[in-house]
Amino acid sequence: MKKVQLFTDGACSGNPGPGGWAFILRCCKTDKELERSSGQAEATNNQMELRAVIEGLKALSEPCEVTLYADSTYVLQGMKSWMAGWKSRGWKRKEGSRLVPVKNVELWQELDRLMQTHKIHFEHVKGHAGHLENERCDELAVAAYQRFLPHGKA
Numbered sequence: 001m002k003k004v005q006l007f008t009d010g011a012c013s014g015n016p017g018p019g020g021w022a023f024i025l026r027c028c029k030t031d032k033e034l035e036r037s038s039g040q041a042e043a044t045n046n047q048m049e050l051r052a053v054i055e056g057l058k059a060l061s062e063p064c065e066v067t068l069y070a071d072s073t074y075v076l077q078g079m080k081s082w083m084a085g086w087k088s089r090g091w092k093r094k095e096g097s098r099l100v101p102v103k104n105v106e107l108w109q110e111l112d113r114l115m116q117t118h119k120i121h122f123e124h125v126k127g128h129a130g131h132l133e134n135e136r137c138d139e140l141a142v143a144a145y146q147r148f149l150p151h152g153k154a
Contacts, residue, residue, distance in 0.1 A: 001064060002062065003029065003064065005024075005069065006024075006025055006026075006056045006069065007026075007070075008022070008049070008052035008053050008056055008069070009049070009070070009137035009138045010022075010045055010046075010051060012044060013145055015044055016043060017145075018039065018149055019040055019043030019045070019148075020039035020048060021037060021141050022052060022137040023036055023056035025056055025059055025060070035136075037137075037140035038144055039145045039148060041148045046072070046103070046104060047107060048145075049075045050075055052141070053070065053075055053079075053111060054107065054110055056068075057111075057117075063117050063118055063119075065118070065119045066121070069125050070123075070124065071134055073124065076124055079122065083108065091105050091108070
């Protein structure tokens with residue numbers, strides 16, 4: 001199974017607001033890299049963090065052993081531990097004593113389908129702390145959402 005590294009980040013101007021996502025995918029054997037980013041006019045930061053991972057996994061053409069590097073505790077915790085419970089409860093989460101729909105359920109379900117194909121290891125990186133690939137993903141994600149801002153705003 002090919003080993004790859006997937007670095008991801010999402011960003012928004014406002015939450016919700018214009019959003020962007022980005023990933024860097026690196027083959028561990030060849031060091032060949034693929035960078036991609038895009039955005040949308042209205043999104044939340046969590047949606048963009050999820051979209052970055054989804055798009056990175058979708059870019060893989062075969063099952064791989066993936067080490068995912070992300071600064072989003074929401075995404076990493078969701079993938080590692082929360083998702084199994086959500087699925088067992090019909091994509092609902094506990095809120096006090098009641099069950100409520102999982103936020104961003106379509107994105108989580110898409111991510112769940114993609115996770116079945118790959119073996120994924122999780123690495124949390126501190127955001128905005130000098131991690132080279134995380135900083136690059138942030139730069140790409142911000143540039144992606146800036147295309148949706150009114151001219152002259154940052």
